[in-house]
Amino acid sequence: MKDITGTLPVVTAETFVIPLDGDSSIVYAPLRRAAFVANRHLVNFLAALSSGEWRRDVDPEDHAIEFLRGLEILDSGPETVPDLPSNKVLPPTLVTLFLTNACNLRCVYCYATAGELKRETMDLATAQAAIQFVAQNAYHRGEKLFEVAYHGGGEPTQNWDVLIGSFRYAQLLAKDLGLTVRGTCATNGVLGRPQVDWIIANLAGASVSCDGLPEVQDANRPTVAGRGTSKILLQTLRRFDEAGFPYGLRLTVLPNQIDQLADSVEFLCQATAVQRIQAEPVYRMGRWESRSAAESGDFVAGFREAKKRAQRHGRELFFSAARVDSLSGHFCHATTDLFAVTPRGSVSACFEVYSEGCNLASEFLYGNLSAKGELCFDITRQSRLRELTVHNIDYCRGCFARWHCAGDCPNKRLAQKDTSGSERCDITRELCKDILLERIRDSGGLFWHPDPRQERHIAVGED
Amino acid sequence: MNELLPRFELTSVYEDGEIGRPELIDLSEIGDDFQLSRRNFSRLTMATVSCLVLAGCGRRGHYKSHKAVLRPHLSPPTSTSSFDRWDFAPGTGFSPSARRAHVARIRDMAFCPDRKYLASASEEKMDGEVKIGGEIKIWSLENGALKHKIKIDATSVHFPANSKILVAYCTDQAIRVWDSGTAKMLWRQGSSSDVVRDYKLSKDGRIIATCGAQVIIWDLQHGRSASSKLSAKADSIAISGNGRYLACIAKNYVRLWDILSTRWITLEDEEEPTPTSTPDTSSDNRQSRGLAFTPDDRFLVAWNDGLDAIWSTEDGGKVELDSGALRHENSSSAVSQATTISIDEKPHGYSITQLFPSTADTSVTRSDEAGVKVISADRKLIAIGNKEGQIAVVHQSSGLLWKILSDPTLSPPEAPAGMTNKYTRVDSYGHKRTFTQPCGAPLPPGAICTCDCVATSSPAPVHSSGITESHCTCNQICTCVPVYR
DSSP: OOOOOOOOBBBBOOOOEEEOOOEEEEEEGGGGGEEEEEEHHHHHHHHHHHHOOOOOOEEEEEEEEHHHTTTTTTTOOOOOOTTTOOOOOOOSSSEEEESOOOOSOOOOTTOTTTTTSSOOOOHHHHHHHHHHHHHHHHHHTTTTTTEEEEOOOOGGGGGGHHHHHHHHHHHHHHHHEEEEEEEEEOOOOOHHHHHHHHHHOOOSSSEEEOSSSHHHHHHHOOOOOSOOOOOHHHHHHHHHHTTTEEEEEEEEEEEGGGHHHHHHHHHHHOOOOOOEEEEEOOOOOOGGTOOOOOOSHHHHHHHHHHHHHHHTTOOOOOOTTTTTTTOOOOGGGGTTTTTTEOOTSEEEEEEEESSSTTTHHHHHEEEOOOTTEEEOOOHHHHHHHOOOOOOOGGGGGGGGTTTHTTOOOOHHHTTTTTSSSOHHHHHHHHHHHHHHHHHHHTTTTSOOOOOOOOOOOOOOTTO | OOOOOOOOOOOOOOOOOOOOOOEEEEOOOOOGGGGGTTTOEEEEEHHHHHHHHTTTOOSSSSOOOOOTTTTOSSSOOOOOOHHHHHHBBBTTOOTTTSSOOSSSSSEEEEEEESSSSOOOOOOEEEEEEEEEEEEEEETTTTTTEEEEEEEEEEEEEEEOTTSEEEEEEEESSOOOEEETTOOEEEEEEEEBBBBOOEEEOOOOOEEEEEEEESSSEEEEETTTTOOOBBSOSSEEEEOOOTTTEEEOOSOOOOOEEETTTTEOOOOOTOOOOOOOOOOOHHHHHHEEEEEEEOOTTEEEEEEESEEEEEEEEEOBBBOOOOOOGGGOOSSSHHTTTTTTEEEEEEEEEEEEEEEOGGGGOTTEEEEETTTTEOTTTTSEEEEEETSSSEEEEEEEETEHHHEEETTSSSSSOOOOTTTTOOOOOEEEEEEEEEEEOTTSSSSOTTTTOTTTTTTTEEEEEEEETTTOOOOOOOOOOOOOOOOOO
C-alpha cells in the first residue's frame, strides 16, 4: 500500500539494533513490544528514516514502511516511558520483617555472613507495630488485603516465636479491620516438620533457597555443624508439593559449579513439582566478597543448557534481570519505598540492608520505629532512593535491556561506586536476546508484537 | 567491571555503500541452537511480510485483527475508539513542546465537507495588557499548511455543506460569513442592539436561521433574507433535517414554522405567545429548554427539565405519551443539565438520549475547557485541539498521527508546571545532569536531543555571543526524553 500522505515517516519508537552474526540483527522496540530479525539493508533503511532520509528506491511499494507502522515503530505517536520518577507514593500495605540475623546454616557464600555477627532478633512489639502500620494503611486506602513477608539477613524461622506470634497478631488485626492478610517467607527450607506444617497452614507462599544437586547443596549450604542439608530440604519441598503449597526455588551458582547447573535444574525438576526456578551467579559480598565471580560467558552457556532442560519438564528457569515481560524503571522495590523493618526497628528499602551495621545502611535505611511504636521517615533519603531508577543511569541509556533489568540492583550499583555496568549486564543482555529470539520464533518466526491484552506482565519485585 | 558503554541505538550497520532490498529473516525453521547459528535462514520479501502483518498472520495466538496491529499506544488497551485514544493532556497524545497552531485555547474546529480545509477558532486572552489570540485559522489538509488567518474572536465555526463558505458565531453575538478560499468576509448579521442569541444551519447548507429580537431565515451564500422575518422572539431554534420546518422556543412557548408554505403550524396545547411574551433572558432558563426534530422530521421534541412534549410536524397534534415512554435512566435534575439531545430512529420508535457536557457524543465532537475534538464528514480524520493552542490531525481508523498543525510564526508553548524537561540537578551519584529544553528551543551546550521523531538537531546561526546552539527541529508530536551531559 503506497503512503498516501507523502510525508516522511517518523520513527516514533525507541529502537535498538542487536547485532547477530553475518549481516543480520535483531531490531527491537521495547516500549512497543516489537522485535524482528532484519538484514542489514532493513536496519539501514530504518536508520536512514530516523535521520530524515526516506530511501524509497529500495522499498518502492512501501511494504517496509507499512510493516514498521504495523509494529508501531513508525508514525505511532509518543511512547509511554515506564515509571517516571514520582513523589506520589501511597503508604505501604506490605511489610517485610527481618526477624533475625541468626541462621541454622553456614552457607559458603552468605551475603549476610549470618551466624558470625552479634545475634539480633526482632521483638514481638516491633513486629506488631510494623504490621499495624501497614494494616491501617490498607484500611484507610480501602484495600482488602495487606501483606506480611518474613525475610533474612538470617533465617526467619530462627525467631520462630515472633514469626508465629506476629502473624497471629496480623490475622487478628485483619479480622478486626475486615481485611485479609497474606503472609510469605524466604527460607532455607531446613525446617522441622511442625514448622513446615505451620507454614503450609498459614502462609500463602515461600521462596526457598536451594542449590540443586544434593552434593552441590551439601557443599554450599551446610548446617552450623557442617552437615549436609539436601535431605531435610527435599523433605520440606516434598511436604510442600504434597500440600500443593506454592513456592519458588532460588539457586546460587558458584564459578566452579556452572557445569553442574543444568544437572541441578534437571534434578530439581525431577525431584520436586516446583514451577519456577531462579538461577543467579553468586554475589560477591558477605562470605564470598573476595572470591572469584561466576558472572561470565560460561554462566550464560550453562544457563541456556539448564533452561532447555527446565523447558522439557514444562518448568521455567529465569535470571532476575532478564525479564523481557517487564517494562519498568525499577529493578526492585528499593526505589518504590519497600517497607522492611530490621530487628532494631529501622526501616530499610533493601533486602540486603537488613541491619544498621550493613554497608550502605546510610543509603537504604530511611526511617525507624520509635520506642513508642511510632514510625518516622527520612523524606530526603526516601526521595533519593526513588531516584535510583534506570531513568537516571547514563550507562544504560544505549542498552536495549534497560527497561527489563531497570538498571539492575541499586545496592550493587551504589556499592561499586560508579555507574558503569557490570558483568551481570552482559549476562542480562545475552539472556534477554535469547528470549527475544524465542519470542520471534514462537510467534511464527518473522516478528514478535503481542497483543497487550494477552500479555503477561511481571510486576516489579515479583521475581 | 564492564567499562564499555552499551551502544545499541538505531544506527546503520555493516555500512559498505551497498543499497539492497530490506528483508526480514525467518526464524521458524531454526532449531533450538539459534543463539549460535543463523546461517541457514530463509529470507522473505517485505511484501509477503507486510501482508502478514496487515492480515494479522505470522504469529501464534497473539493477534486477532488488523486493528490490533495498528493500535496506538496512547490509551489503555480497553479503549477501542481512536477518537478516545487521543486526549488533550500532555503525555496522552500531545507533547508539551509540540509547536502551536494558536496562542490560546482552541475553542472550536470544523472540517470542510470535502476535507480540503480545517478551520480552527481560538479564544482571545490577555497577555499582560495586550490582547492575543481571538483568531480563526484556515488550514490546508493537503499539506497541513496555514492558508488564512482571520482576526476575530469566534466561539464556533462551520463549513456548511455544498458551499465554499465559512460561518462563525462570534463573541460579539454576531454571525459572520467568509469565502473560505479567499478569507474575504461576505456578510454579517447581528449588532450590539440586535444580537443573535442562537442560530442553526440547514443540513443542505442552503440557509441559516438566526434568532434574537426576531427570527430570520437567511440565504447563506448571499446574506439575503430567504423569507419574511418571523414576528417571533426566541431563545433557541431548530431546523428540520429536510429544511422544511423551523421551530422556535422561548421560556413560555414553542412555535413551528413551515418554511415551504411560510405559515405557522399551531401546536396543540401550546399557547400562542402574547404580545408581552418575551424570551427569557436568564441563561439558566435558556439552557434548560431545547428542541429537536426526529430524524424523519415527522415529530418535534421539546424538553425542559425532562422530556416536555412531542408534536407531529404535519398538523401540530400532540403525541400522547404513556408513562413508560417518559421513563428516564436519569433523574429529572440530571436531565435538566443536558446540553442537547440526540434522537435516533429505531424499529419500534425513537431513542431519545440526553447528552451531558461530560459525555457529549464523542463519535461526532467533543468540546470542553480542555480542548475540542472533531471528526471529518467522511469519518477519515480527527482533529484534536487543546488549551495550549496545539492541533493534531490523526487518522480515524488507526489513531495514527497525520500532522501537527503549526503556525510558523509561533514558538512552542512553555511546558506546564511539573512537565518541564529543562533543569539541572545533582543526582545521588553526584552527577550534574542537564535536561533538554522543549522541542524548538535551543539545546544547552553539549546536550543532545534524543527525540525519536526529530530528523536532525540542526545547527543554528552563530549567536552574537559566539556560542553556537543546536535547535531541535521537531514539529511533530515528539517523544523527547531528558538527556544528560
